[in-house]
Amino acid sequence: MAGHGTDEHPHGADRLCEAGDRVYSRAVRRGRVPRRDAEPVPCLLELALLHPDPDDMDFLVPTAPQEVMTRLLRGVYDEVSASQRRVGTAVAAVEWYAGLGRQLSVAPAEGAAIRVLDGLSRIQAAMDEATQACTTEVLTVQPGGIRREDELTEGLHRALALRGRGVRMRDLYNHVARHGQGLLTYLELMGDAVEARTLDEVIDRLILFDRTVAFIPANTDRTMALELRHPALISYLVTVFERLWRQAIPLSAPIPDSGIEGISHREQSIAALLAEGHQDAVIAERLGISVRTCRAHIARLSETLGAASRTQLGVRIAQAGLDVPTPSRIRIPDQGSPTAR
Template sequence: MSAPPHSPHGVADLCAAGTALYEQALRDGRVGAGQADTAAPCLLSLGLLHPVVDDLAQLEPVPPALVLHRLLRASGARIAEERHREERLAALFEPLMRVTGGPAAATEPGSLLILSGTERINGAITEAMAEATSEVLCVQPNSHYSGPRGEAAQPVAMARDQALLDRGCRIRTLYQHTQRHMPLVLARYEQLRGDAEARTLDEVTDRLIAIDGAVAFIPAGEDGRLALEVRHPALLTYFTTTFDRLWRLATPMYPRAVRRPSLDGVTPRQRAIAALLVEGHTDAVIADRLGMNVRTARVHIAKLAATLGSDSRAQLGYLIGKSGILDREQSQGQGSGPAG
């Protein structure tokens, strides 16, 4: 039976097998090279064992004091290099800070900052969330979860979200109704542990992540490669106020899901489509705003037409207005919105 694979690690993370064999070598004075190759090859690569001069089939231990001295010297060199790097950065940016003028420019972080590249954006969000102490507000439209980009972003988001929840913080997220049964979204709430809530709307704004009312991130381009980091107090107040108003109008999805009622055989999704039809939007625009494909939108339009007895697009708009379904939905929403 072959030995289990040996995962690479450093001296600070010495494996149990390596520790046991190194202790044996210190007690006995040496161990067999074959034994080390099988049980703990890390001891050779980390310089804790070396071949005996007159018997290459045997390995003897390097004294722990010598190993510790060597490691501390290397650590000291790294610390010194980091200090030199800090000095070089300070020397580089000090004159530049004087050029940009004024003590405010030198001491206060920018209220608006463009972030370029997925790695830079994720790094900034992760750093801000690591400092969070209260609550994160998120708006996640359907487009963010579509395709490979959404799947690739999920593990990164899950790790930082769970770390935040583990610190006792809260996460509230708004999705579109079309995402209520999306596997990627469902998997997220099956795995997260802590104070996480989710609600849904027919339409949501573009993506938003607002952290503690102190910083927010919004898209600055259509391809997701540019983001705007916002620290301006007035804008942050606007974002959080808008989110809270949408939250009160939204339908709970997690941790307790609420089923949206139908009115006279017209489903909530069909009512949302009806509202956009009355506004004169095309099938493509309706599909985009509600987070579905055009074919699905047309299926819902056909079902709505059949329910209302319409034979044409023009007649459908007239019958929607005559039926009063949009008026009743509005009055129902004003009277029984979920508590915030």
């Protein structure tokens, strides 16, 4: 724990403070409590006994007592040689809360289907747990253009662990990511364990383990995430990924030309988004480039098409047939092909 929560609530989930006991007990009996009720007891969020309600972020729902017991015992058994007495304390505490929650017998199944992960440490812990359980395949979508080196190294330990167990990985990036040395180094390091393809645009970040659990962002700054285990949601996300994968271009293949002299593939993509009425900042975000780079491409596009204004540029784009992106004219290899690096 960190901050004032550590000083005022120096305990574990097996022995709650009096205030925490009251709030958690009420949450178990009622199914959820308003977020404001938990403000005086930050220990409940720190210990993950309460977490945000996916349907209403102003409320907190209790972690199922059975799940609390599983988490507690995992940690206790790791330290059993030094703290055997704590095992009995944890079991006794959780059994007490389990008795309060008998009326919520369906809650564990619902909580397992969609779980809100609040904070980077909880996200990373859940990702590490999913990595350890993964045995076959990982599918990822990585938006944002050129990946920063710290972003690549943050999950490198998970990727290396997966490679060591023979897990296959498929990654989707924006086309612009091809120009980042960090990504090329990462793919070289991972070898045949990873196959990467690129698109003009990809969806927001997505990570799928063994087609059973997925992680997606839950807010814009990615300090919260959703852990999804509902079969229908997983099936939908797999379908989205596979359709994007079929349209994507392997790193070993060049990005096709626009077919119009003087206009690059990226400028063609920008032209199509301009024709849809998007602002510069939106276009930049969708293509994974900076606003400054986007505007430089728009300026070159205007010069090439002889447009003196944005309005005139829109007319020229339509006249040149750039308002609809040209489909990739390359052969996409089968999934079993060697990794493109």
